[in-house]
Amino acid sequence: MESKEWSSGVWTHLTAVRRQSPLVQCITNFVSMDLVANTLLSAGASPAMVHSVAEVPDFTPHIHALFVNVGTLTPDWLPSMKAAAELAAQLGKPWVLDPAAVSCSGFRLKACLELVEIKPSVIKGNGSEIIALSGSASQGQTKGADSSHESTEAIEAAKSLALSSGAVVAVSGAVDIVTDGKRVIGVHNGTKMMQRITATGCSLAGLVAAFLAVDPLQPLEATVSAMSVFGIAGELGEELANGPASLRMHLIDSLYGLDETTVLSRVKITRLG
Amino acid sequence: MESKEWSSGVWTHLTAVRRQSPLVQCITNFVSMDLVANTLLSAGASPAMVHSVAEVPDFTPHIHALFVNVGTLTPDWLPSMKAAAELAAQLGKPWVLDPAAVSCSGFRLKACLELVEIKPSVIKGNGSEIIALSGSASQGQTKGADSSHESTEAIEAAKSLALSSGAVVAVSGAVDIVTDGKRVIGVHNGTKMMQRITATGCSLAGLVAAFLAVDPLQPLEATVSAMSVFGIAGELGEELANGPASLRMHLIDSLYGLDETTVLSRVKITRLG
Amino acid sequence: MESKEWSSGVWTHLTAVRRQSPLVQCITNFVSMDLVANTLLSAGASPAMVHSVAEVPDFTPHIHALFVNVGTLTPDWLPSMKAAAELAAQLGKPWVLDPAAVSCSGFRLKACLELVEIKPSVIKGNGSEIIALSGSASQGQTKGADSSHESTEAIEAAKSLALSSGAVVAVSGAVDIVTDGKRVIGVHNGTKMMQRITATGCSLAGLVAAFLAVDPLQPLEATVSAMSVFGIAGELGEELANGPASLRMHLIDSLYGLDETTVLSRVKITRLG
Numbered sequence: 001m002e003s004k005e006w007s008s009g010v011w012t013h014l015t016a017v018r019r020q021s022p023l024v025q026c027i028t029n030f031v032s033m034d035l036v037a038n039t040l041l042s043a044g045a046s047p048a049m050v051h052s053v054a055e056v057p058d059f060t061p062h063i064h065a066l067f068v069n070v071g072t073l074t075p076d077w078l079p080s081m082k083a084a085a086e087l088a089a090q091l092g093k094p095w096v097l098d099p100a101a102v103s104c105s106g107f108r109l110k111a112c113l114e115l116v117e118i119k120p121s122v123i124k125g126n127g128s129e130i131i132a133l134s135g136s137a138s139q140g141q142t143k144g145a146d147s148s149h150e151s152t153e154a155i156e157a158a159k160s161l162a163l164s165s166g167a168v169v170a171v172s173g174a175v176d177i178v179t180d181g182k183r184v185i186g187v188h189n190g191t192k193m194m195q196r197i198t199a200t201g202c203s204l205a206g207l208v209a210a211f212l213a214v215d216p217l218q219p220l221e222a223t224v225s226a227m228s229v230f231g232i233a234g235e236l237g238e239e240l241a242n243g244p245a246s247l248r249m250h251l252i253d254s255l256y257g258l259d260e261t262t263v264l265s266r267v268k269i270t271r272l273g
Numbered sequence: 274m275e276s277k278e279w280s281s282g283v284w285t286h287l288t289a290v291r292r293q294s295p296l297v298q299c300i301t302n303f304v305s306m307d308l309v310a311n312t313l314l315s316a317g318a319s320p321a322m323v324h325s326v327a328e329v330p331d332f333t334p335h336i337h338a339l340f341v342n343v344g345t346l347t348p349d350w351l352p353s354m355k356a357a358a359e360l361a362a363q364l365g366k367p368w369v370l371d372p373a374a375v376s377c378s379g380f381r382l383k384a385c386l387e388l389v390e391i392k393p394s395v396i397k398g399n400g401s402e403i404i405a406l407s408g409s410a411s412q413g414q415t416k417g418a419d420s421s422h423e424s425t426e427a428i429e430a431a432k433s434l435a436l437s438s439g440a441v442v443a444v445s446g447a448v449d450i451v452t453d454g455k456r457v458i459g460v461h462n463g464t465k466m467m468q469r470i471t472a473t474g475c476s477l478a479g480l481v482a483a484f485l486a487v488d489p490l491q492p493l494e495a496t497v498s499a500m501s502v503f504g505i506a507g508e509l510g511e512e513l514a515n516g517p518a519s520l521r522m523h524l525i526d527s528l529y530g531l532d533e534t535t536v537l538s539r540v541k542i543t544r545l546g
Numbered sequence: 547m548e549s550k551e552w553s554s555g556v557w558t559h560l561t562a563v564r565r566q567s568p569l570v571q572c573i574t575n576f577v578s579m580d581l582v583a584n585t586l587l588s589a590g591a592s593p594a595m596v597h598s599v600a601e602v603p604d605f606t607p608h609i610h611a612l613f614v615n616v617g618t619l620t621p622d623w624l625p626s627m628k629a630a631a632e633l634a635a636q637l638g639k640p641w642v643l644d645p646a647a648v649s650c651s652g653f654r655l656k657a658c659l660e661l662v663e664i665k666p667s668v669i670k671g672n673g674s675e676i677i678a679l680s681g682s683a684s685q686g687q688t689k690g691a692d693s694s695h696e697s698t699e700a701i702e703a704a705k706s707l708a709l710s711s712g713a714v715v716a717v718s719g720a721v722d723i724v725t726d727g728k729r730v731i732g733v734h735n736g737t738k739m740m741q742r743i744t745a746t747g748c749s750l751a752g753l754v755a756a757f758l759a760v761d762p763l764q765p766l767e768a769t770v771s772a773m774s775v776f777g778i779a780g781e782l783g784e785e786l787a788n789g790p791a792s793l794r795m796h797l798i799d800s801l802y803g804l805d806e807t808t809v810l811s812r813v814k815i816t817r818l819g
Binding site: 021023030033034037038041042046047048049050051052054055057058059062248249250251252253254255256257 | 302303304307308344345346347348374377378379380381417418419469470471472514515516517518519521522
């Protein structure tokens with residue numbers, strides 16, 4: 001299946017998000033809350049940053065998808081992540097795990113491995129994070145939030161993690177990789193400067209949750225669509241930008257304004273394996 | 274009283290904020306802290322995000338107004354909200370409650386009802402929040418941060434809540450409603466796209482606190498002025514915007530630059546009841 | 547040494563940050579996390595908002611510098627600040643303390659004094675904060691985040707604090723002051739409107755940490771360079787801005803795009819004592 005064949009799927013997913021405005025619970029790091037919320041709002045979804053374990057039993061049954069990101073994890077946040085994920089999984093609602101900076105500590109790696117046990121629909125990380133989480137690399141190669149691996153270096157790790165976890169695994173990078181362990185898809189949209197804006201990776205993962213909400217039975221396709229849409233918005237944004245801060249603004253504006261012609265002409269998705 | 278008669282009041286309030294630069298303590302949700310602070314700074318106020326219960330006894334006596342928003346409430350934040358509200362109320366300082374997403378859990382509804390007992394000067398919510406808080410609707414109709422009710426549907430709920438709580442009640446929406454239980458005022462400024470930016474509702478509520486600080490004895494008038502000013506800034510912003518992110522930027526710039534002629538010509542306030 | 551002599555040092559420091567992309571651990575307040583991260587990313591550094599005490603033993607040994615800001619301090623955050631600072635100091639890594647709103651409570655003043663004991667490389671505050679921390683003023687003169695003193699009023703307090711603490715002390719203001727207790731340097735870059743954007747002070751302090759990371763043995767020179775670079779980015783930003791929000795955007799874009807000619811022609815640094 002080539003780009004042309006994927007394009008209509010991407011547009012179908014985006015219009016479904018805009019029409020259905022799925023309620024996406026986000027338990028994400030402090031740095032990213034603003035951009036994640038604005039990304040989801042500009043895509044047409046309804047984000048809710050509800051992270052208290054006291055609210056999970058009442059709130060999580062009403063959501064359409066859950067997004068969990070461990071970027072500023074502390075021990076007191078882990079129980080609500082687990083409780084929300086367990087309830088979502090039990091109720092058949094899709095959920096996305098972003099193992100941000102997973103290898104920065106033994107505590108965080110252990111927490112992420114425990115979250116993987118709760119069967120996320122999609123795991124989204126950069127190359128270094130996916131390699132660390134899949135056990136393909138010794139802990140300690142990357143310590144911060146930025147990746148020291150190209151996404152394409154992480155393909156085998158991603159496939160392995162997909163097979164062992166049952167999740168679709170997405171690796172963001174110059175080429176975004178999405179795999180269910182069998183199929184490997186490459187999304188070639190996006191621009192390099194997006195890495196110079198904090199929380200773009202988190203926001204993409206949140207957007208994946210919104211797309212899953214409208215197509216929960218096809219997590220690979222929904223993930224590919226979200227990554228392409230976000231990448232296209234970034235490309236359009238960069239055409240107007242003078243640096244990372246104006247790119248951030250134009251990216252969100254572009255995501256809000258995306259039309260069918262632009263999407264169909266810009267989607268770049270290929271089968272890699 | 275028609276728009277023309279309100280206009281000079283709006284301008285008087287804004288210039289008082291700019292001149293006095295009131296110190297506004299904000300105990301608000303994580304998502305909104307950045308935009309609340311920048312809204313207050315651009316209006317000329319001095320925001321202080323001081324939320325530790327350990328600091329309330331020393332700090333709160335020095336503030337000019339308090340803003341409390343429960344958007345990312347957890348049980349450990351509630352004591353500081355209560356302590357600051359109680360001290361503010363005791364010292365005769367105005368305070369604003371924003372019961373964000375009040376119906377997302379029984380925990381949050383109970384917390385908000387307890388905060389209402391501490392006699393906020395103003396309660397600011399969207400239609401769904403005010404209806405839920407006033408007990409006019411069964412819990413559970415709206416689960417997220419976005420409203421499923423028009424503000425005008427909440428007029429009776431707002432009046433009832435105003436009478437039972439003693440607070441001025443403000444309902445943001447296509448038309449903003451402000452009532453003290455007897456008078457009902459409609460503020461027709463603002464634009465629809467502001468709802469696609471996270472934390473605009475929180476920022477408006479924070480701005481109400483700044484306006485209350487300079488006119489604590491007229492909470493209805495101060496609230497109406499703040500809502501009109503924020504709405505006008507949004508209208509000016511939208512004329513320059515290409516989407517939600519540029520609207521956010523231009524809104525803050527416009528709030529900073531508002532001049533008398535623009536304010537006087539744009540205020541749209543009517544008596545609705 | 548006059549501006550011309552400092553200019554090449556400023557450019558050398560900036561290019562070193564861009565080339566080495568130092569990993570800077572930031573334990574900062576909630577309001578500032580987004581802007582601090584984007585400031586560091588646009589300057590070429592790699593920020594990591596890792597604040598859990600559970601992660602300090604694993605993570606902090608890998609960083610190149612640490613930044614601690616107490617802007618939204620609560621008692622549960624203090625242990626991780628201390629643990630990270632102690633480990634950084636022990637491992638010879640530079641660290642920066644920003645005693646934001648230090649005088650807003652006895653709790654916060656005590657916490658900052660304890661942090662000063664852990665030998666920060668640089669202490670960065672506004673005039674009121676440095677005066678309060680150095681004991682030159684009774685607690686209580688300034689209660690919020692904004693300064694009620696010009697930086698130049700704080701020179702003696704800064705020198706005294708530098709001598710007693712062993713840190714380089716930086717005072718942001720219309721003229722930024724940097725002193726090691728003997729030399730007093732004035733940085734005349736920057737614009738007044740930057741004070742109307744929340745977290746610019748925090749972001750500047752975070753940038754100082756990134757510059758220290760590439761020149762840890764010359765903390766005064768690295769601090770002066772960071773303050774000049776940030777001020778120049780603000781000046782360039784203001785030329786394009788219509789208010790605080792567009793200034794914030796253009797400041798970050800400008801920091802990202804700074805070239806040698808611009809830096810060399812704009813640095814304004816003088817010896818004041």
